[in-house]
Amino acid sequence: MTAVLDQFMEFHSVHGTNVQLDPSRTRATRVESFANGVCFSKDPLSPGEIFLVEIEEKELGWCGHLRIGLTAHDPRTLDTVPEYSLPDLVEKGDSWVFAITRNHNKVTEDEGAEVEQPNEGNDTSNKPKTFFTDTHLYIENMGIPRDKLVGRSRPGRFSHILDDLYKTNALPPTARRSRIGVVYVPKGEGCANMHIVINGEDMGASAKRIPTNKPLYAVVDVFAATKCVRIVQVEYGFASLQTLCRKTIQKHIVHRMALDWLELPELLKHYCKYE
Structure with missing residues (x-):
């Protein structure tokens, strides 16, 4: 099933003290320090709707990278925006945040855990990635248009080589122009799993059985070595x-x-x- 959604994604006017938004509210820059870079989506996400950002600028000298996830807290109700998404926002409860690293972002099932059978047309374990031919990325039964999911290098002499590295996720997810998104997919009555998508590849369920009785907002923490991100609009429907x-x-x-x-x-x- 493909979500048919067309809301224009923006960052919320409520954000960390070191964040500066551009006039369109689609670019967030941390202007000083390494913390107080927590941002939220302006509106709650719908099931299967991805909140996708591209890393535009990095800053050397800091340890740590972008953090992304979901929260059931309406940003307007927060007394203060936490300095960090991890652990501060998560410790408030009803928030689930994943720290992006240079390696090891893929979530593996615990040994002995029940492994779900893939949906028809979604068995990617035994076939090569088909970035050029598959129009959608399928997570559970939700389809996300693949067109904008993969990062692109700056146009230049070697951009054709770099583009292929983004497509195969050979470059670190923390590299400039990597595209990272968060999405949740329903799992039974009243709950959902949160998935992180990096350059068109699903990293697995990083948080499971999230209650969906409250609206869920995207969380993007422009943390440490990640200095600036911009929202990439994903077109659903026509x-x-x-x-x-x-x-x-x-x-x-x-x-x-x-x-x-x-x-x-x-x-x-x-x-x-x-x-």
Whole structure:
């Protein structure tokens, strides 16, 4: 089942004291220190709706990286925004946060735990990743359009090589331009599992049996070595004409840098290169 959702994602006006939002509220920058970088989604997420961010800037000298998750706390009801998502926000209860690391982000089932059978069409264990042909990433029975999930390098001489490294998750998830998202999928009556998605790959259920009796907001902690993130809008339902044009053009070129050789408007070239 594919979620049909089209809300424009923004960061909430309530955030950590060291966070600065751009006028569109889609870019969050930690302007000093390494903490007080906690942000929230403006609106609660729906089941199967991913809150996706791209790492835009990093800052050397700090230990730790982006943290992402969910909270049932309405940001407007918080007396103060916690300095850290881990452990401060989590210790308030009704919050589930996952710390992204350079390695070992994939969640494995405990030995002896019941292993769920994959849904039809979702058995990816014995077949290669098909980033170019699969239109959706399926988590349980929820489908997320794959088009925007994978990070892209800056256009340049070696960008065709770097793009392939993002697609196969060969680069560290904490690298610039990596795309990291959080989503929850229903699991029975009144509960859900939280999944982290890194460059188009599901990392597994990082939190299980989350109560869904309250609205769930995304949490993004712009922490330590992660200095700036921007929201990537994921299109559900019918794609825009702009997106359809981009997809058609990209089908017929070897690599996006080949756009420079085409007689196309500069704005369209820019959109195809960066998105």
